[in-house]
Amino acid sequence: MHPPATERRAGLHVRADLSIDWSSQEAIVGVAGALLGVGLGVGVPIFYISRDTADEEKLSELRELNRKTFKETGEYLTEDQIREFRKPRWTDRREFQDDD
Numbered sequence: 001m002h003p004p005a006t007e008r009r010a011g012l013h014v015r016a017d018l019s020i021d022w023s024s025q026e027a028i029v030g031v032a033g034a035l036l037g038v039g040l041g042v043g044v045p046i047f048y049i050s051r052d053t054a055d056e057e058k059l060s061e062l063r064e065l066n067r068k069t070f071k072e073t074g075e076y077l078t079e080d081q082i083r084e085f086r087k088p089r090w091t092d093r094r095e096f097q098d099d100d
Helices: 005-010 025-073 079-085
Strands: none
Touching: 025 079
């Protein structure tokens, strides 16, 4: 048999009554900011991962094309041909310097 209802309720914790005044502009801005932060915090990394994956596929195709061109003509693709096939990314244009 089941224990009486009073015994079952004794193990439960009563949640605090959460009342939000949705007419308050501060509450709306706070919730909107939280949702925007979570959305960007999840969405931006997913976007960059998808771009990295697409770039890796494009780079793989470019390497295969370069090998094929070398077998057929004996010459590799020029820098201009490579740039036409694969546009440089913003991270490719950065110069890393050791400022020590």
